[in-house]
Amino acid sequence: MNKGSKILLSSIAAVTLSTTFLGTSGLTFNPTQETVVYAKAKQATLIPGSYKVGSELKPGRYTITSSDGSSGNISSMPKKSLHGDTINEILGSETDMSQVPSVTATLAKGDKVKIEGLTSATFTPVKKRNKKNNTALATGSWIVGKDIKKGKYTVTPVDGQSGNFIVIPKSTFGDTTNEVLGGDTDMSQVPKVNVKLHNGDKVEVAGMTQVNFAKR
Template identity: 40%
Template sequence: MANDENKAPFYKRWWFWLIVVIVLLIIIFSAGRNDEDNKDTTNTGTEETTNDTNNKTKDNNRKNEDNDTTKEESAAAKRDNSSAKETTLNAGKFTVGTDIPAGRYVITGEGTGNLFVYDEDGLPVVNEILDKSADMGVPNVTTDIKDGQEIEISGLNAVTFTPAKTKLSNKLTTGTWIVGLDIKAGRYNVTTPSGSGNFFIYNNLGVPTTNEILDATGEMGVKQITVTLEDGQQIGISGLNEVDFTKK
C-alpha cells in the first residue's frame, strides 16, 4: 500500500497544486502591471499630443494676430493723415484749406442738422443729417475733405472734425472707405442691423459697380448684398449707422 501511495500521479500531489496556484498568481499580477503601464503610456502619449495640438493652435492664433496687427500698421502707413487737425465749426459755409486743413475726419455734431461737402464743381460729395442721438440721422460721418472743397453746416451750433485713425474693420459707418485700408479684400455678405440707407462700391475709375438701398427690414430696399471687394475700390455708405460685412 505504501508503494501505491508513493506511485500516485504527480497532479494528485498537494505540492503540485500549490505550485500551480503560485504560478497563476504571478501571471495575474504581471498582467495587471502591464495593463497599468500601457494605460500610463497611452495617457502620457495622448496628453503630449493634446498639448502639442494646443500649443500649435496658440502659436497659429498668435501668428494671425501678429499678421492682423502688421496689416493694420501697413494700412495706416499707406494713408498719410498728418495734415488733419481737430477743428470745430459752427453753422455756415467754409472752405477746406482755409478754414480747416484737408485730411480724413470723423465728423460729429451737437444736436440735429445738415452737413454738406461740395467738390470744386459744386456737386455734393457729402449730404447727411447729423444727429447725435441717431434718431433722425447718423451720429457721425467719416470721410476725406480736400483743398478747395466747400463745407456747409445748417441747424447745428457746433460740428467737430476729429482726425480719423486708419484700421481694418468688418463694421463700417456712414462715410467713404477704401478696400485694403479700411476693410480687407474678399467676398462678403453685407447687411445692416437697423435703418435704411444707400450702399455704393466704386471701381478704381470712380464708376459705381454696386448701387443699392440697404434696409434692415427689407421693406424699402434689400436686406443683404453679396459683393466681392478688391483692393483700391471705394465704398460709400449714406444714412446708415452701421454696415456689417460677413466673410463668405
C-alpha cells in the same frame, strides 16, 4: 563728381526727392529715395455756414460729429467731383429718423463744406486706418485695402435702419454696387447684398450708422 538734387512740391502733400548719382570710382550708388509727407488734418469746430477747405479747415481725413448732440445737416462738395468724397448727412442721435452720430470723409483743398441747423460741428482728424478690418464700416467714405480687407462679403444694415450702400470700383471694368439697404421691400430696399471688393475700390455708407460685413 557728385550731384545732389532736392525738389520740394507742396499742395496737399509735400514730396521730397533726394538723389545721389555715381560719378567717379570708389563711390557707391544710392537708389533714388522718395519721402511723401501728407498735410495733416487739424482739429476744428465750425458753426453753421459755408467753408472752403484750406482756410478755416485744413485738408485731411476727419470724423465729423455734432459738438453738443444737436441735430442738423452736414454736406460737402468736392472740388474734383469724380474723385473726392461727397457728404450729405443729418447728424444727430435719432437713428430711426435717418440721423447718424458721425460721418468720416477725406476733405481736399478746395472742397466746399456746409453746416446747417447744428450749434457747431467738430472735425476730429483720423489718425489710424484699419486695413485688417473685415466686419463693419460706419457712415462715410472708405477705401478697400486701407479701411477694410479685400474679399467677398455679404453686407447688411444694422437692425431697424436703412440707407445707401455704394461701391465705386477702382478699375474701369469693375462692378458698381448701388443699393438701399433696409427691411422695407415696398420701398425698393434690400435686406442684404453680395459684393466682391478689390483693393482701391471706394465704399460709401450713407443714412445709417454702419453696415456689417460677413465673409462668404
